[in-house]
Amino acid sequence: MSNHKCVLEYGMLAKRLKERRELIGLTQTELGQRVGRTKQQIYRYEQGENEPDATTLALLSKELGASADYLLGLTDDPQGHLSEAELPPDEQEALLAYRAYKAGNSQRIMGVLAKVAPNSP
Numbered sequence: 001m002s003n004h005k006c007v008l009e010y011g012m013l014a015k016r017l018k019e020r021r022e023l024i025g026l027t028q029t030e031l032g033q034r035v036g037r038t039k040q041q042i043y044r045y046e047q048g049e050n051e052p053d054a055t056t057l058a059l060l061s062k063e064l065g066a067s068a069d070y071l072l073g074l075t076d077d078p079q080g081h082l083s084e085a086e087l088p089p090d091e092q093e094a095l096l097a098y099r100a101y102k103a104g105n106s107q108r109i110m111g112v113l114a115k116v117a118p119n120s121p
Helices: 012-023 028-035 039-047 054-064 068-072 089-101 106-116
Strands: none
Touching: 012 039, 012 054, 012 068, 028 039, 028 054, 054 068
């Protein structure tokens, strides 16, 4: 028996697969053809009766234009998480400076940022 707590919301994958498929206008048959699965298997994924293996999840992610993290409910951003290497160079530099200065000063840094970019999220 595992002591690991599941961090995935039950049914999130099924819900998001269906939402994304409908959003881009694909039928279950069309999506199935694109990822090498039957219409029935796509239906089972969307009903939460079965879960795709890792390879199929990667293919679904690509075809649906959403990260696997999003489909699994690990993030609410369909594009998923950016790695530091994917950030523009100036943002990488700012992140490194923030981390170096952060100890005890995060409130101060955020205050400065709020003043220079008041309309940012």
